[in-house]
Amino acid sequence: MISLHTSPLEQPGAGDAGGMNVYISHLARALAADGLGIDIYTRATDPLQPDTVLLSPGVRVHHIEAGPRRRLVKEQMPPIADEFAEGLLRRMQDAPRPRVVHSHYWVSGLAGLRAAAEWEIPLVHTMHTMARVKNRHLAAGDLPEPTWRERGEQLIADGATWLTANTAAERDELVRHYDVDEDRIDIVNPGVDLDVFRPAFRSRSRVASGVPAATFHILFAGRLQRLKGPQVLVAAAGELRRRRPDIPLAVTIIGAPSGSLGLDLDALAHEEGLDGVVHRLPPVPAGVLAEWFRSADVVAMPSYSESFGLVALEAQACGTPVVAARVGGLPKAVCDGRTGFLVGGHHPVEWASVLEQLYDDPSTRVDLGRAASIYAQRFGWEQTAEGTRAAYRRAVRAHATAHPVTT
Structure with missing residues (x-):
């Protein structure tokens, strides 16, 4: 998995950390509990950060050098997406090739396109938010998302092997605003940690x-x-x-x-x-x-x-x-x-x-x-993992069909 602009190790609700952090962390854990090995790549933001942190059994978070080792706002991320991709490829040059790249948010998708092409494997992408949707629902005083973000999201929508959407409404927005073939989109609802969030007095x-x-x-x-x-x-x-x-x-x-x-x-x-x-x-x-x-x-x-x-x-x-x-x-x-x-x-x-x-x-x-x-x-995370794993399987089949092995 790639989460360039924010780490699943960060506290949700601060800076650019929010629901996506929770999503990636819990999805990765649920996939690992189902037998998959999950490596999450994010940007190094502190000189004292270790290269790799074990998030849970089967889930590792890797910090990649890209830009200064300090926090940046997500608007500063697009220029360092290529640098992040280069760092990711260097880190992985002696490691076994993964079967799927799953990128989260558009700046991660830019790096994911590069990595997936280099490794000749499918890219699954989850938008989480979309510029063309946000620009139609701006709060008073907010600035619109820039056109270069829209262009970047369009590149990902065109180049990803498969996409997952949180809801049918988000799937329809991908089709309407980015001309994605509906057959390349799986609806996978997010989950909730029912052990933590539960009724009480x-x-x-x-x-x-x-x-x-x-x-x-x-x-x-x-x-x-x-x-x-x-x-x-x-x-x-x-x-x-x-x-x-x-x-x-x-x-x-x-x-x-x-x-x-x-x-x-x-x-x-x-x-x-x-x-x-x-x-x-x-x-x-x-x-x-x-x-x-x-x-x-x-x-x-x-x-x-x-x-x-x-x-x-x-x-x-x-x-x-x-x-x-x-x-x-x-x-x-x-x-x-x-x-x-x-x-x-x-x-x-x-x-x-x-x-x-x-x-x-x-x-x-x-x-x-x-x-x-x-x-x-x-909405347990187990259901989210099941849907995501099904999307991975379909992406692998679609990629194999589009890139047949020649002898």
């Missing part, structure tokens, strides 16, 4: 998290960037507070700033009159995050674009309903009216109305949470 989680019992607790978890919409939640909470000052409201935002555009949530909370209501926390480990999910009455995902939305699945696995934007893969992750609610836009008034409705109907919150925990059981 909300009252105990509230004590552990320091949330008062009577509080209507709304939670956001993710990278703090406009695309993820935390500013929408803060504005909606302000509207709800003005409309219903009787509601004992608390909003917890877990994550760290990401991207080059500033997003001052503290200033926005102050403008909305939410001092003492909005609480910000840095990213936390999965077990602690699960405790926070269980402490919440509702988890909010006002994203402008999501290929799937792992946070929604993790929250629901903990028995907490989710209110999410009706974008990307979120209609697959959240069953509207059964495990939570989908909101058709990003207007704070509309979001405040949905949150108010949930506050006023605690029995519905309980019913949604129960259904959410049951629904999440469909």
Whole structure:
């Protein structure tokens, strides 16, 4: 596997680390548990990093020299994709040739094209996000993705042997925006760690998290960037507070700033009159995050674009309903009216109305949470690994058909 711009060893929710890190880490572990040997190649970002780290039995993470040994934002990655590919090929020159290259995100795909061609093996690619999709759903104040990213993604869409999409909606976007043959795409839903994210007593989680019992607790978890919409939640909470000052409201935002555009949530909370209501926390480990999910009455995902939305699945696995934007893969992750609610836009008034409705109907919150925990059981990482392995087999067959061995 190739994950150039972010490592599965990094803490999700900080910098450019997010759901993709969780995806790669857990997918690799599940594939290894199924008998595959998985090597993950990422960029070296620290002078003290070892060349190779054992992530779990059968899964190794290799650090490749490309650019300076320090953190770079993902916008700085395209110029060093070739250097990364060269380093990867050098590292592998005396190693057994892999059967498949699986690249994640477009800059990894550029390196994957080079490696797969050199080794004469198939490339499977997972986009995770796409420029042409993001540019159609920009948050206010966001800059569009550059045309050179669109061109790079088109090269990958044309050159990859096989692609996997998180949902049918993402498959359709690949077909519509990148002219990919539908027969070259497998739908493989992401999973959730059901051993960590599981229901438990909300009252105990509230004590552990320091949330008062009577509080209507709304939670956001993710990278703090406009695309993820935390500013929408803060504005909606302000509207709800003005409309219903009787509601004992608390909003917890877990994550760290990401991207080059500033997003001052503290200033926005102050403008909305939410001092003492909005609480910000840095990213936390999965077990602690699960405790926070269980402490919440509702988890909010006002994203402008999501290929799937792992946070929604993790929250629901903990028995907490989710209110999410009706974008990307979120209609697959959240069953509207059964495990939570989908909101058709990003207007704070509309979001405040949905949150108010949930506050006023605690029995519905309980019913949604129960259904959410049951629904999440469909999405174990074992199913994701099974679908991915099937995609690998189809890619190997397609590559063999396109490149017959001549004698």
